Amino acid sequence: MPPPAHPPLxxxxxxxxxxxxxxxxxxxxxxxxxxxxxxxxxxEAQRFNSELVRIHKLVN
Known part of the structure; x- marks a missing residue:
């Protein structure tokens, strides 16, 4: 995986x-x-919550 464009904090x-x-x-x-x-x-609350919903849909 290449490094992100803007490294995380x-x-x-x-x-x-x-x-x-x-x-x-x-x-x-x-x-x-x-x-x-x-x-x-x-x-990153909005993205975090979106990821949780996405994962929940994948496993259920």
């Missing part, structure tokens, strides 16, 4: 992505919130 995303790549799961998604630091639920 928390710089550990690359390590998280490497860990994600090693996980084995029937379905998975790496969701990067580029405009958030430690709390995307508040800092």
């Amino acid at each position: 928390v710089s550990g995303w690359l390590l998280a992505k490497q860990y994600y790549d090693r996980l084995k799961a029937p379905r998975k998604a790496f969701i990067l919130f580029e405009k958030s630091g430690h709390d995307p639920a508040w800092e």
